[in-house]
Amino acid sequence: MSEPLFRTPKGTHDVLPQDHQYMTYIKKAVRHRARQAGYKRIDTPMFESRGVFERGIGEHTDIVEKELFTVTGKKDNEGKAAEFALRPEFTAGICRAYVEHGMQQLPQPVELYSIGQCFRYDRPQKGRYRQFHQIDLEVIGLKDPSLDAQLIYVVTKILNDVRILDRLTLQINNIGTAENRQAYVAALKDFFIGKERNLPEEDARRLQTNPLRLLDSKNGDTQVLVRNAPKLEQFLSGESKQFHETLLEYLDELGVRYVPNPGLVRGLDYYNQTVFELWDQSTGAQNAVGGGGRYDGLIELLGGKPTPGVGFAGGMERMIWHMKEAGVRVPDKDQVDVFVAQLGPEAKKKCLALVSELREKGVHTLGALGEASLKSQMRLADKFQAKYALLLGKMEVKEGTIILRDMQAGKQKQIKYGQAIPQVIKLLGEKNLDTYVLRDQIGEVDED
Numbered sequence: 071m072s073e074p075l076f077r078t079p080k081g082t083h084d085v086l087p088q089d090h091q092y093m094t095y096i097k098k099a100v101r102h103r104a105r106q107a108g109y110k111r112i113d114t115p116m117f118e119s120r121g122v123f124e125r126g127i128g129e130h131t132d133i134v135e136k137e138l139f140t141v142t143g144k145k146d147n148e149g150k151a152a153e154f155a156l157r158p159e160f161t162a163g164i165c166r167a168y169v170e171h172g173m174q175q176l177p178q179p180v181e182l183y184s185i186g187q188c189f190r191y192d193r194p195q196k197g198r199y200r201q202f203h204q205i206d207l208e209v210i211g212l213k214d215p216s217l218d219a220q221l222i223y224v225v226t227k228i229l230n231d232v233r234i235l236d237r238l239t240l241q242i243n244n245i246g247t248a249e250n251r252q253a254y255v256a257a258l259k260d261f262f263i264g265k266e267r268n269l270p271e272e273d274a275r276r277l278q279t280n281p282l283r284l285l286d287s288k289n290g291d292t293q294v295l296v297r298n299a300p301k302l303e304q305f306l307s308g309e310s311k312q313f314h315e316t317l318l319e320y321l322d323e324l325g326v327r328y329v330p331n332p333g334l335v336r337g338l339d340y341y342n343q344t345v346f347e348l349w350d351q352s353t354g355a356q357n358a359v360g361g362g363g364r365y366d367g368l369i370e371l372l373g374g375k376p377t378p379g380v381g382f383a384g385g386m387e388r389m390i391w392h393m394k395e396a397g398v399r400v401p402d403k404d405q406v407d408v409f410v411a412q413l414g415p416e417a418k419k420k421c422l423a424l425v426s427e428l429r430e431k432g433v434h435t436l437g438a439l440g441e442a443s444l445k446s447q448m449r450l451a452d453k454f455q456a457k458y459a460l461l462l463g464k465m466e467v468k469e470g471t472i473i474l475r476d477m478q479a480g481k482q483k484q485i486k487y488g489q490a491i492p493q494v495i496k497l498l499g500e501k502n503l504d505t506y507v508l509r510d511q512i513g514e515v516d517e518d
């Protein structure tokens with residue numbers, strides 16, 4: 071094969087049909103669990119005003135400082151151009167939509183979910199891409215630990231449905247209120263006075279801009295210092311502690327297993343109180359499969375009335391990786407049931423109708439409508455891994471018959487032409503037919 075002229079940009083990949091089967095499987099689980107729990111689907115644009123993310127996620131977070139894919143619009147008459155960014159996540163955009171559409175008027179909490187592409191201009195490596203997919207759940211408008219617990223419960227259900235929950239641990243922490251953290255950050259800065267020289271350049275800068283990030287620094291020197299630094303726990307108010315204790319009680323009640331992790335802070339600024347992540351049991355914090363938490367100040371930051379919220383996002387590529395590692399087999403919905411082969415102009419005409427009719431009945435059907443010999447058409451049927459083949463030659467047309475071949479067994483028999491469809495359906499089994507009905511208005515619609 072010659073070298074292709076173009077390839078996907080670094081950090082992106084094509085989702086090929088074999089990977090779509092996993093994606094579809096995950097999406098189904100998400101839609102199913104979301105509907106059960108009253109979440110409704112929302113799709114926000116893939117790009118937003120840059121400010122949505124700068125304000126929402128925080129100017130001094132890695133995501134905004136280093137990883138935003140920015141897009142500059144065209145200059146207007148005054149020579150100004152709008153600044154957009156591709157969404158690095160869903161939460162900020164969904165909260166922007168909540169404010170924009172006056173969703174505070176709706177019965178609260180408003181539960182929304184979304185599935186789609188996100189973009190982060192990070193250095194690509196295993197499990198980290200510049201374009202990736204997230205599943206996202208948000209519960210906006212009420213504050214109660216039972217909402218955090220229920221959200222986490224739904225998340226564990228989804229992960230269990232796709233059979234990867236037992237490969238993960240749920241790490242959970244409470245990072246207090248904004249005031250709790252302010253007091254803590256002041257203490258942390260005090261502690262580091264005179265120690266800045268021992269910090270790597272990036273962490274020294276973070277000490278000024280976003281000191282909490284030092285807590286989950288990957289740098290060994292920083293980690294040693296952090297071990298002796300004051301602990302966030304000591305600065306949590308009674309209210310925060312109570313909130314967390316109640317949440318953990320609810321999780322116990324729901325049978326959700328978790329690992330309390332006082333060092334967990336998360337990389338987005340909008341969090342307060344609950345934060346959680348799903349870690350790979352063997353690799354820990356690296357390549358978390360998902361994460362989330364409470365963001366009671368975010369909507370106000372985006373111009374709305376103070377409105378609490380809690381949510382979660384999972385990375386689909388990382389979920390798929392785990393599914394493959396765990397040997398999870400997803401149904402192959404693209405299999406070919408019947409391959410229709412024909413020879414001669416009369417047969418070809420009849421086959422056109424036969425192929426359409428089989429498809430209408432829910433049989434996945436391919437037809438070789440070219441001019442190749444029957445033998446090479448059979449080879450094609452084999453390559454497509456068709457379960458059955460129907461062969462119609464000049465003789466069969468004349469006799470009103472057709473040949474039905476079991477491709478795996480390599481056996482064939484001549485049957486009446488009119489028997490072709492009923493026989494195929496019988497062999498495949500009614501329940502395996504791919505019939506799809508848009509249920510009238512009230513039913514569920516199996517959207518993509």
Ligand code: HAM
Nearest residue numbers: 159161198199202358359360361362363381382383385
């Ligand atoms: P996050 O932890 O930044 O949280 O991302 C959630 C998940 O998206 C990660 O755990 C990971 O699986 C996946 N992910 C993130 N970046 C990449 C990447 N570059 N390549 C592949 N996968 C990636 C959020 O995005 C928050 N919005 C979660 C949330 C929702 N909090 C409240 N509501």
